[in-house]
Amino acid sequence: MSPSQSESDLSAFEGNGNSKRGSIRESGSSRKKFACVECRQQKSKCDAHERAPEPCTKCAKKDVPCILKRDFRRTYKRARNEAIEKRFKELTRTLTNLSSEDILKKIEQEQKDLLSGQNFTKEKLKIKKLSTTQSNVSSSVPSWDIEEITNGDADATEDNKVENEQCSISDQQLVCSPKSLGEVYMSSDDIAELFQEFATKYHPFLPVVDISRGAESIYSLSPCLFWVILLIGLRRKSGAIDLMTKLSSLVKSILAEITISPIIRYTPSENDEPVLNVASVYSVQAFLLYTFWPPLTSSLSADTSWNTIGTAMFQAIRVGLNCAEFSKEYESANSELISEQVRTWVCCNVVSQIIASSFGFPAYVSFDHAVIIATAENQDKNERHRVPLPIKQMAQIAHFENQVISTMNSNPSNELGMVGGEQKQPLLHVLNQQLSQLEMNLEENNLDSMRKFLLLVAKVHLLTYYFTDTFPKHKKESTDVRLMSLSEIASNFETKRGLVRVFNAAIDLLGHSTKMWQTDPAIIKYFPGVFVLNIWQSACIISKLVHSSLSAVLDIDRGKKAYQDAVSLTFNASVLKHDMAYRSSAIMKSIWSMFANMHGDWKRDKVCQVDKFANDFNLGISIKSRMSVSVFFDCLYILREKCGMAKIRREAQQLEDEEDYDEEDENNSEEQRAAQRRTLSRIRHPEESARKIIKTTPLDPNPINAANTSSGSSLASPNSQPADVLSLNGILNKSSPRNIPMALEEPNALTNNPSLQEEDQQSLVPSLFGLPERSIDPSPGHNPQLALPEHWDNWESDSVWRDVDILMNEFAFNPTV
Template sequence: MDGHSVVGAGTVPPSASHSPISPVFRRGSIKRKRSTGGLDSSPGSGIGDEDTPGGEPEKKRQPGVKRACNECRQQKLRCDVVQEPFQSCSRCNRLKLECKIESNFKRIGKRSKHAEMEKEIERLRRNISQAKAQGYVMDEDEDLQSQLQSPVANSAYSHTRNPSLMGSDEAVTSLLTLKRGGSYSMAATHYAYELEQVRLTEQDVHGLFHEFFAYYHPFLPFLNPEQSPDLYYQQHALLFWSIVAIASRRYQAKPNVLQELSSGPLNRLLWNTVGDVPNSYFVIKALCLLCTWPLPTSTSTADPTHILGGVMMKAATGIGLHRPNHTQDFSRVSVQLNKDQLHDRVTTWAVCNIVAQSIGTGYGQPASTLYDWTLAIRPGEDGPFTLSPELEARLRVERFCDKVSKEMYSNASDPRGVAGDEHRAMLMRVYRREYQELQASILSQNLSPVVNVHLKAAAVHLRLAGFFDSSTTPGYMDDLMGLWRAVLAFLDLLLEKNNQHILVYATNYLQQMLVAAGFALLKLMRSFFAKTIDFERGRRLFHETIQAIRATSILDNDLQWRLAELMVQMWNGARLENGHHDEDDDAFRIDDSLQLKVRCRHSMSLVYDSIWRWREEYQAQGRASSTTHLDSTLMPPQQNIAQGLINANGGLTPTANHGLNPGPNSMIGIGYNSDANYDFFDPQHWMLDGLLDFNYNGLHHIETM
């Protein structure tokens, strides 16, 4: 028989004894002997570890040795335990461990074991800190196991006492018995949910979740109201705490939650989650919420919403939300989604685009949207790709806003991206017709006022392009009149008495469009255009807008509050300088005074341009009026709009004395009837921080009413 046949028969040829591949054959022979020998052995037991040239074990198993002890099996180590008569193995004797053999013993993974133990230790630490704060006395002499009943000592892990598996000594010794007045008693309040120093009971959480789904969820209905708070917490802590933070904006039963969360804990949780490269489907839902209702800030330079919007979209495409039928292409494992799961992913992807578009429109930046096949309109189709009527209408409105932004403000031939006058005039005619068709289609469905408000906001977004026209542009006065009517329609609907809940719980986007509408009113009424409109109606509506912006403020000195103060100063300055338009002046001249200097922020260029003009016309000349009065003839008899917005929790108090650590130049506490004068702008805390550099020495002379 030749050499090949010998190898095929399982015998190693002489030349193979020096071959580097010879151990392969030896290991294979060991496996075959183990599988056919019928021996019950374990790793490290010393059975069958060496072979003789004939293929038989060099050593035979010692009598009485059957298997390794529990401790050695747990560590996958060699064990020399003797069962009959029983003798502990040398490792257990050396480490003073309990050496025993159990037939039903199963190994426990170190990582999961450590994680659970550390979680329990951290929970007990928090309980101790909480008890200390409530005046309990710690006693280190009493038995931890009998007092705290720690699962660390009384769980299935009690088979070992190896300190390396018990956690750090510091963690163990920190679990102290809590005593008060000589007798042990746990803290009276049980906090079910904690984030750093923020602690909530189950009752608090259920109240906050009810608040969220009753008043905020209708703006963006894509979560499940029937799902329990605990399940949201299990899905992801960021999603849970985002819901809590949003619900706490107007929650009177526990008014300090938002301030506690926004002071640092939620931001740290957010950025730690983002820094870990989020690939969780539920993190994307949390980002949708936080981009829709951002944490309060006193300056736009500290507002991360635009950045988070980009993270949200990139994370969504990273896990394949835009291709929900092919999720496995973005995963290391095969993913099979049922109909409900597929529909939920399609809905979340639609919400991502709605939120991303509102961010782009509200901040005057290019939107990171992706309207692809998944979000295509499918009339008459009923399946997982079909959205609810509310979300479908919202998506259509945002698609329209996307068209306006891309066509009006994405001209590659212009350094600022603005389309030319003739092209823009043509686009305006096209989009006016498209908007009328969209409006007729949506209004025929009798959807909620939330959808109608966003529809009116889209008209304002379109018509604000009129400020980019020159006085020689064809249809110039028609465009200005269209803008005037669009602003009136938006404000009339938003400020309508039946829609006050929309104003109280408004999203960041609606607040931004409210500010833009206010600036549009102010700019039109202080120009030549004032002669062609009902000035008195505009004057009254502007004052109502100021009160509405104040009402949307959730903390004193936040951005909405400061913008309202700025607009009051601009109104007073314009009225003091120009006065009412001279009715006897018959000369009606159309000029270019309505054109914008800031032209790179899409339709929101008006807001930034108005702030710059305020600086140039008033602050730089030292003639700023910081009085925050409105005309007394326009004030309601006893209360303003903010005081009249009563919600289900008993009232809205936007001027509460808490907030964002205001400096000496803030306007906190200054009401309509205050006689005090303050320098409003603080160059360290304004929306254009890095650009404004005011000389306060020139502001000693303050004009008053």
């Protein structure tokens, strides 16, 4: 450093400059002494003002230039290095088609932008954080917490960085050439819009896809994954119902071909020719997304989640994801691909356990060494195959759910595998302690609202096992606690204490869901299907206990509010009228009304107040074959049973009315009497009645007739022509109408379909307890006439019986077990 430079720089610091760390004010002087650039960057003490014009001690020791600069701002090297690394990966994918001169120019410009310290100062990073947060308020995308960097928390910084990378996407990554699949054509603008919709609204729930690759790159690696992403992005697009229906059929055909006739690629790359039926790590990701957001159906029996997650697990093993880290087959694979495979294998186990626990089935899981090590809390930050923080937390929760199932259903001498009564309560205490420790660990590591939802679901699933300790009490016969032994009384007390805890846990889950909705009114529209099912199941627990012999010790008002919120949440989660979310909201109203009537009858049957305290009611369950969600199916079974009995009574009364009417009108003609019978009786033509029941589920798959081979007819649905049957060859050979853009904003698209308008569905909140309708997020387009039909308040109505009968009969379980 020259003397003239030092003197000029030192003189420039005279005046009203701000005092910085490392500066020294001389006693009795107004001159400020500043540290050099290097010392200020390292936050170390500087003696440049003492040694001038010689370099300071630290710069002289490091043999670096000692520069004094007034407007210097410290750069955050971690953020700069991360940006350089990320940009380098992008450049390697985009520079392949450029000439050498263009590459050199582009690298030179990138170098100037990335290495400029002014782009990574504290102030600019805070501005970036603020703008990112504001732009993502409506999309609930986790933001990059810059304060973690400022405080020097390396672990939290790494986790937040990964989460941010999983959710952020640039305009360059949205660039994609037009694509077509069969008769579906997507322009570049359509693809960018849907890809952005997926990245900001759906991806945070399950960040398994590396969206930083960009749309074009994902298509090159797996057309199947590409089209699944676009299909999910269409779920909430205004006016895209018809397009979503067409694309859904095409995607089903691709997934079927991958399942039955796959082309295996262990190490796929962008240089490979895009093939629809290729099975690889990316097709497994497609199945995972398809499982979380399955096709819209009207009944639980038609939900494909259980089938597709099983296919995903088997396919993952087939392509070797369970041994990606140590198998010799992957010696030539790059680190990035192995990280993709490890992350996907972990997500396979996570989604499989979530689906299994929510549907009451055994899980396709393999919490092997690779999964446990990848999700370990003390995972080395420098390890080459890292798992993002959200997936790591989801894996820990899923592993706990698996431990609950394997612990509480591990008795080979029991027909249902359930542990004995003497072991059940001690095991529940141990598992609850483990859950508390898990909750503490997760809360210390920036647990977001989506992962918090899964943690609360796991707590509800654990505590519902207290229901299996008691006998079913929805009949009038009750067990008198005054006749129990001391040990039985103690066990009964522990059971009831556990039921109070599950009541509060269910309220906590619904309260957290409502808070998520109030914070971001749009988030409920993008909930995975299994999340909506979890809300419904928790609401059933609340309804059952509010109308039980424990009601005197429960916070009834809090339970009512949570239940009303659950009705509103499921209703607003509906995509189309008559889908499962829409129907669940209606059935919930019937369940509450039914249990209220049953509870009222029980209270009237008791002679005195002592009898009410001495006898239990509605605390047990008959169905115990569905593990942690047996309570949910038991509530549906009771509703179906009660509705069936009411139906029989109505039919008997109708027959009596017909006989009386015939006696009074003997003079009427035979034709008139026949017409009157058809008007009064609802079971005159049972076959036609059955067809009407099928028509109440318009979103479920149509039956496919087994055509007579001698007639030469092809495989076809009763409601479709043979030409509509899809095959992979047909998809590949069909011409694409490239001149027809995707009509996302068709004005009358929603008017001509049975779905609710988006703005109406967001604002509607069905009333459960006879209160006026209210709205968490009022909308100018609110239409009060779109509320649920009033007949759902009458749980004895034919509509309720038909709906629940279909739902129960078609769900492939024996309700008598």
